[in-house]
Amino acid sequence: MSISARRSLLPLLLGAGFALVPVVTGGDVYTVNLAIRIMCLAIAAIGLDLILGYGRLVSFGHAAFFGAGAYAVGILSTHGFTSAPLLIGAAILAGAALALPIGAVSLRTRGVYFIMITLAFGQMLFFTATSLSAYGGDDGLSLPARATFLGTDPFGSPLSFHYVVLALLALVYLGGRAIVASRFGRVLRAGGEDERRVIAAGFPITAYRLVAFVIAGGIAGLAGGLYAEFTEFVSPAYLSWQRSGEFIVMVVLGGTGSLHGAVLGAAGVVLLEEWLAEFTEHWRLIFGPLLVLAALAGRDGLARLLGRGTR
Amino acid sequence: MTAPRPILQLQGLVKHYGRLRVSDDVWLDVAPGETHALIGPNGAGKTTLIGQIAGEIPSDSGRILLDGADVTVERPHRRVHRGLARSFQITRLIGGFSALENVALCAQALEGSSFRFLAPASRDAGLNAAAIAALAETGLAERADIPAGRLSHGEKRQLELAMALVARPKLMVLDEPMAGLGKAETQAMIAVLRRLAGQAAILLVEHDMHAVFALADRISVLVEGRIIASGPPDAIRADAAVRAAYLGEEV
Amino acid sequence: MSTTLLLIQTLNGLQLGVLLFLIAAGLTLVFGVMDFINLAHGVQYMLGAYFLAAFAAATGSFALGLALTLAAALLCGVVLERLVLRHLYGRDHLDQVLATFGIILFLNEAVRALWGSAPLHVDIPEALSGAVRLMPGLLYPLYRLVLIGAGLGVALLLYVLVTHTRIGMRVRAGASDAAMVSALGVNVGRLFTLVFGFGAMLAGFAGALAAPILSVEPGMGDNILILAFVVVVIGGIGSVRGAFVAALLVGLVDTLGRSFSTSLMRLVMDSSAAAQAGPALASMLVYVLMALVLAVRPRGLFPASAG
Numbered sequence: 029m030s031i032s033a034r035r036s037l038l039p040l041l042l043g044a045g046f047a048l049v050p051v052v053t054g055g056d057v058y059t060v061n062l063a064i065r066i067m068c069l070a071i072a073a074i075g076l077d078l079i080l081g082y083g084r085l086v087s088f089g090h091a092a093f094f095g096a097g098a099y100a101v102g103i104l105s106t107h108g109f110t111s112a113p114l115l116i117g118a119a120i121l122a123g124a125a126l127a128l129p130i131g132a133v134s135l136r137t138r139g140v141y142f143i144m145i146t147l148a149f150g151q152m153l154f155f156t157a158t159s160l161s162a163y164g165g166d167d168g169l170s171l172p173a174r175a176t177f178l179g180t181d182p183f184g185s186p187l188s189f190h191y192v193v194l195a196l197l198a199l200v201y202l203g204g205r206a207i208v209a210s211r212f213g214r215v216l217r218a219g220g221e222d223e224r225r226v227i228a229a230g231f232p233i234t235a236y237r238l239v240a241f242v243i244a245g246g247i248a249g250l251a252g253g254l255y256a257e258f259t260e261f262v263s264p265a266y267l268s269w270q271r272s273g274e275f276i277v278m279v280v281l282g283g284t285g286s287l288h289g290a291v292l293g294a295a296g297v298v299l300l301e302e303w304l305a306e307f308t309e310h311w312r313l314i315f316g317p318l319l320v321l322a323a324l325a326g327r328d329g330l331a332r333l334l335g336r337g338t339r
Numbered sequence: 340m341t342a343p344r345p346i347l348q349l350q351g352l353v354k355h356y357g358r359l360r361v362s363d364d365v366w367l368d369v370a371p372g373e374t375h376a377l378i379g380p381n382g383a384g385k386t387t388l389i390g391q392i393a394g395e396i397p398s399d400s401g402r403i404l405l406d407g408a409d410v411t412v413e414r415p416h417r418r419v420h421r422g423l424a425r426s427f428q429i430t431r432l433i434g435g436f437s438a439l440e441n442v443a444l445c446a447q448a449l450e451g452s453s454f455r456f457l458a459p460a461s462r463d464a465g466l467n468a469a470a471i472a473a474l475a476e477t478g479l480a481e482r483a484d485i486p487a488g489r490l491s492h493g494e495k496r497q498l499e500l501a502m503a504l505v506a507r508p509k510l511m512v513l514d515e516p517m518a519g520l521g522k523a524e525t526q527a528m529i530a531v532l533r534r535l536a537g538q539a540a541i542l543l544v545e546h547d548m549h550a551v552f553a554l555a556d557r558i559s560v561l562v563e564g565r566i567i568a569s570g571p572p573d574a575i576r577a578d579a580a581v582r583a584a585y586l587g588e589e590v
Numbered sequence: 591m592s593t594t595l596l597l598i599q600t601l602n603g604l605q606l607g608v609l610l611f612l613i614a615a616g617l618t619l620v621f622g623v624m625d626f627i628n629l630a631h632g633v634q635y636m637l638g639a640y641f642l643a644a645f646a647a648a649t650g651s652f653a654l655g656l657a658l659t660l661a662a663a664l665l666c667g668v669v670l671e672r673l674v675l676r677h678l679y680g681r682d683h684l685d686q687v688l689a690t691f692g693i694i695l696f697l698n699e700a701v702r703a704l705w706g707s708a709p710l711h712v713d714i715p716e717a718l719s720g721a722v723r724l725m726p727g728l729l730y731p732l733y734r735l736v737l738i739g740a741g742l743g744v745a746l747l748l749y750v751l752v753t754h755t756r757i758g759m760r761v762r763a764g765a766s767d768a769a770m771v772s773a774l775g776v777n778v779g780r781l782f783t784l785v786f787g788f789g790a791m792l793a794g795f796a797g798a799l800a801a802p803i804l805s806v807e808p809g810m811g812d813n814i815l816i817l818a819f820v821v822v823v824i825g826g827i828g829s830v831r832g833a834f835v836a837a838l839l840v841g842l843v844d845t846l847g848r849s850f851s852t853s854l855m856r857l858v859m860d861s862s863a864a865a866q867a868g869p870a871l872a873s874m875l876v877y878v879l880m881a882l883v884l885a886v887r888p889r890g891l892f893p894a895s896a897g
Contacts, residue, residue, distance in 0.1 A: 086684050133881045136888050140627045140683060140827065144819040145884070148877055151816045155873035162866060209459040211447050218433045218444050225431040228393065230419030230448030230506065239454065269816065273629075273691045280688055312699035319692025323685045324677055 039201065039288040046194050050187055060186040061258075066298045067193045068255040071200050073278040073290035075247030079240050080276065081285035082208055084220035086143045089130065089150030090275045093123035093245040095157060095267030097252030102262035103163055105171045112175035112182055116253050123249020124242050126153065131241035135234050150272050157264040168263025175257055183257045193254055197291070200247055204287045207243070216240050277319060344407055346371045346422075346510045346540045347392070352401035354387055354564075361387045363564035365401070369510060374532070374541045376551045379561035380584075385544045386428060388561065389514050392542070393425050394418050406509055419448065422509030424539075426499040426516060434488030438479060438498050441487050442470035445502045473505035474498075477531050493524035500531065510540045517547040529553055552576070560584070594728050599849045600842065605734055607841025608741025612796035613814060614821040614833040615748060616789020622828020623761060623785050626675065627683050629690035632815025633697040634790045638663050638797025639806045640701055643710045652715035659798045660791055667790020671783050679782070694812070702808040709805035737799050744792070745834050752830050761785055817844070820876055824883045826890025835891060840876050847875040 046063060053059040076090045097119035104115055130149045134142055158166050174183045182192045207213045219226045219233045226233050256262045265271070274297065282293020300318075304311035345368040354362040361384045369375045379385055390396035392403060394415035403411045405421050413421075424445075433441050440461065446469040447453050447460065460466065474480045477497040482490060487498060496516055503511050516532070517525050529550050532541065536554065545551050551558065552572050559569040560581050568578045575581055617631050641662045646655030674693065678686050714733045721729040752758040760781060797811070804810070821840050825832025852868030859867065883891060 080684075086687060088687070133884055136884060140621055140625065141823060141888075143627055143683060143687065144823050145880070148816055148820050148823070148880060151813070152874050152877035156870050159869040159873050160866075161869070206457045206459070209461065210457055211451075211453045211455045211460040211463070213456075214440070214444055214447070214460045215453050218436065221433045221435060222431050224395070225427075225433060226444075227395075227415050228419065228425055228427070228431070229445045229502065230416050231453065232414070232416050236453070269812070273687075273694075276684075276687060277691065280684060284684075310699050310703045312695040313703065316692040316694070316696030316699065319695070320674055320689045323689035323692065324674070326685075 039291075042288055042291055043194070043198060046197070047191075050190055055187055057186050060190050062298070062302065064186065064190055064193055064258055065255075066295045067190075067197045068251050068258060069275075069278065069298065070291040070294035071193075071197050071254070072248045072251035073275055073282070073294045074197075074200055074204050074287055075244040075251070076275050077279045077284060077287055077290040078204060078207065078216075078247075079237070079244045080279055081287075081289075082213065082217050082220055083237055083240050085135075085237060085241070086276070087134075087146045087241070087244070088143050088269065088272050088276065089134075089146035089148075089153075090244070090248055091269065091271035092130075092150040092153040092267050093127055093248035094252035094255070094271070094275075095153065095262075095264070096122040096126045096245075097249030098256035098262045098266045099157060099160075099163070099252075100249065101175075101253040101256040102169050102171055105173065105175070106163065106169060108172075110173055110176050112177040115175045115257075116250065119249045119253025119256075120246045121249065123252065124246035127242045127245025127248075128238070131238045131245070135237050135241065147269055147272070150267065150269055154264055154267040154269070157267050164263070166264060168261060168265070171256065171260040171262070174260065189258065193258075196250065196254065200250070201287055201291070204247075208287070212236065212239070281322060343371050345369055345404075346373075346406055347542065348402075348404040349388075349392070350402040350404070352388070352391060352403065353399045354384075354391060354396060355399050360564050362391060362398070362401075365561070365564070365566055367559055367566060367569070369540050369542050370556075371509070371540055372537050373556045374536050374543060374554050376543045376545060376555035376558045377561055378545065378548075378551055378558060383561045384564040385561055386514065389425065389512055389544060392512055393423065416448075419506065422506075423512065424503035424506045424508035424510070425512040426496075426503050426514055428514040428518060428544075430492075430495045430499055432487040432495060432498060432502075434486065436487055437484050438474060438487055438490065438494075438501075439467065439470050439483040441498060442473050442501050442505050443467060446470050446473075446505045449506050469505055470501075473501040476504060476535070477501040478527065493520055493527075496520060496524075496528065497531070500528075500535075504535065504539075508539050510542065511535075512542045512544075514544050515546060516543070517545055517550050525550060595849070596846075597724070597728060598730065599846050601730055601734065601738070603842035603845035604738050604838065605741075605841070606845055607838035608738050608745075609796045609800055610814070610818055610821050610841055611745055611834050611837035612741060612792045612799075613818040614825070614837050615745075615830055616785075616792045617818050618822045618825065618828055618830065618833045619761060619785050620789050621822060624679055624782055626679060627686045627690070628675070629687060629815065630670070630693040630697070631789070631793055631818070632811030632813075633694050634663060634667060634793035634811070635797040635800075635814060636701065636808070636811035637666055637697065638794030639712075639801040639804075639810060640705060640710070640797075641794065642798035642801045643705075643712045643806050646712060652713075652718075656798055659794060663794025663797075664787050664791040666794070667787040668783055670790070671786040675786065676779070676782065698808050698812075705808075707808060709807040710801075712801040712806060714802040733802060737803070740799060741796075744795070748792075748830055749834075757781075757784070817876065820880050822890075824880055824890055826892040829890070829892040832890055832892030840879070843879055844872075844876050847872040851875070 046067060049063045050060050072090065072094050076087065079085045079087055100118040100122035101115045104118055109115060134145045137145055163169050183189045215226060215231050215236045219236060223233055252266060278293035278297050279290050281296055283289035301311065304314050347369040349365050349367040352362050352365040353360065365388060377385060387396060391398050394413060398411060402409055405418060405423055408421060410418050410421065443466040446466045450465065471480060471483060474483055477500045479494060479497045479501060482494060490498060500516065517528055520528060525547060532554055543554060555572055557570060558572055558575040559566050560575065562584045567584060568575060568581045613631065613635055620626055620628050638659055641659040642655050645658040646652050649655055674689060678689055718733040718736050721731050722735060724730050752762060817840060821833055821836045825836035851872035852864050855864035855868045
């Protein structure tokens, strides 16, 4: 099978797999909810893969934009807004709007500086969320009602929620693929390989990276907004740096720079956590060393083990 | 007599690293269409000078005029848009891109906006045609689909040249394009550069004296950060100071 | 706001700054010398606190516990470096992030498994309990003063070590050009292990000092790690002097910001709005400070190498 055929086959299989989850399980609520959770996180991971996988910028603040989207939905809901397009639109906007100034400052730097600074700004937003005493502070806030759309209840049942999120995941994935293949994506990818070359070719690379950073922020905002609708709850924990780390783990283990790898990674991490947690509450004692081994084996080692020949 | 305005003018350019003056009051003109070779022993400051011209290294004093415009403090990518293209001493290519895509990347910097997000760039007929043409001019058309990382060293050199060429520059700054090439490859590269001469001015930094004397209309000699002589090849060959400082052992 | 409160908060700020410096010093050297991003530095701080709690309880002596803690922290750092981190030098930063993130997950969980999730209590040593009258109406706990003093002492020691000894010179040279140091025939592997172990010991020392006054609990190193990152970024990677200045700056700005922001906001808005905005603003202050420093000096206040 040619590489290009594989590249379109695996995403198709993934999509079909998610579509069939409710059918195969007979609408089992636990499994469907697990799939929804995976898909929400997968959307955010796709956003991260754009900048991390293609732009080779290790952003450690991705959860902040995820959380911004969640809080946008949470806060608007408590003020009585219920229109799904409005809430989800606000979530995207919140993620993107925060990514703009943070990206503008962070992208002035490189390497470990960039990692630390995105981490620090993520933490800043985390603490900001904990200080929002009107919206629950440390404890977070519960959504009074789920969003509606033209009199319907898209997030009302696990089943319809599942397919709405799947449709959005597909949209984000296809949009991401278009961006990667576009003129813009070409500059971003080239910059990931050799920044000096791209500047010498005549591109102000930072501007391209900033736009990519903002797009990634918007996608994370979308994911966070959906996640808030899913859990009917928002808390500062959504913005924690451990969650940013988890997003990185998803993208890396799934294989950077393929987009569907991010989906695979999200599924892998969530399922692994669920599975390990069945054996012991201290499942991180196993998960942590696994990450160390994956890093030592070479970053894509585990990706190769999990999904042989996906790249 | 009115000589045409030089495409590149360096006026008293200076760069210090600590107390070391790497570029020490450099004056240099490159005329339109001229192939101007810059030679000098290792450590003379050629790479620093190229960095200053390209805008990667800020100058401490002096001016750089590109096609009459003062670009001394302009950022590197802006200079590209004014018609400056460069190659690197150690090849810099996007290894994961095909040869064609490397050249198309450079083409798209100067043709239309690159803030386009949806249409696939690889099917952009305009960019591809320009890229193929540039690859053909450097003799690399048949290798268009090969990933740049898998090309031979000589082919990578040709690719770098195509990437400079596709921008239709007014001035190409080539940093040792013959470095690491075999005899036959060097001959091929000389033939390519000779064909290109006249399309754009070339500032050629090169150690291969055979190539320099085969290609250059004028030669400037940089020693310890200063231009010690500048003139037609025959005059340089005969220049006593140059022979003493540099050419003696090689010509 | 009264002068007394201002003084107390300034001392509290110094105390945080000193702790931050002890953590950031090792961090900045590891960044500078090895170009290595070590997220697991915060857990070394946590381990320091837990070691002290365990050893002080076991030996019945704070001083003995502290000595054992330092040795254990050093050992932990060296083992971690030999076992995992040294295989990641020169690799992509992403690999380093992944591995050290895994170490954090593991060690935080290990501490939770061994000691439980509830915070541990550590007594202030008898000799250092009580308060000192600094001026009329201003009592300040002796232990906290000793902590500040100890931190400043270590800073001085470190300064002498780095600027006036052969090994310090190598470390400084390594921070600006590791290849060069290697070319000079220095055993870079051993130098790295040393720097790493020493950094871990300093972080452990900070954790041990903090144990009696902060709650000893799993994950206690995570948030302070990020503040230490802010310190390293502001100070300039690889610069111990930069870390010192930045740590005090961050400690003071954070502490004073938290205690006075609400009253300051009251000057420009009504008090219920100020009660909302004050804490939010306070929690952002150090990060805004970082952004401002970066805007003016992208390589920090004291860039270690000019090149």
